[in-house]
Amino acid sequence: MTINQYEQIYQTLKHQGAPAWTDKGYARAWENLCITLARIQDSGILPAPGAISLELGCGNGAMASLWLSRHGYQVYGVDISPTAIGWATESFRAQGLEGHFNVADISAPVALLSQHFDLIYDGSCLHCLTGEQRTHCFENIRHALKPEGMLIISSMCGEPKRDEDRLNYDAERFQLNKDGQPWRTLLPLDLLQEEITAQGFVIAQTQVHENPWWDHATLCCYLRT
């Protein structure tokens, strides 16, 4: 999808009073996120509250950024959509929360990530990227993550399960297409793990949430030393 398409989607969502990107699926998405992050927290590997976090593709801030803020983390977020960033800023302010949200294209060769983070959370943004964009995204992450920091990747994975998605799936490139254009990268879990490893990370934990449409993986990773 192009920058403009994300921007248009957020303008429509905001105009319609949607709670977030997931719109009517927000309550379910929020519940899944809370369960997943609580499991990571219980396993003792999540950086401690107070740590400085960045959500990639933070949207209007109503998912991981909100969870992190409520759990005592310093919150930063980037998104390609100016409307999403304005919305996240307003929403945090209205809730009396502190968050720093900026427009950035995480697939650009050098994204504007001038700080270093203890925790980088991929807000289901990596799977929006295809081909070389993903390589640039990993470069940006390696640049912005502190040496001992944690990267959490939250990504669709596996194969499409619905007939209409199978018809639009390019199984050679592992891409779901929309209107004939690459839309999402949908890698089998083992290939996603291989990519993350090849990009210089060690995977400490993988959780997979099964859905009727495709599965969703959450992977906790560290930079390989």
Ligand SMILES: C[S@@+](CC[C@H](N)C(=O)[O-])C[C@H]1O[C@@H](n2cnc3c(N)ncnc32)[C@H](O)[C@@H]1O
């Ligand atoms: C699936 S949505 C998830 C949004 C949010 N994290 C949530 O959970 O509600 C993916 C987000 O990534 C953003 N995005 C897509 N491509 C991007 C890019 N190249 N750089 C930064 N953000 C991007 C979109 O605008 C969108 O907000």
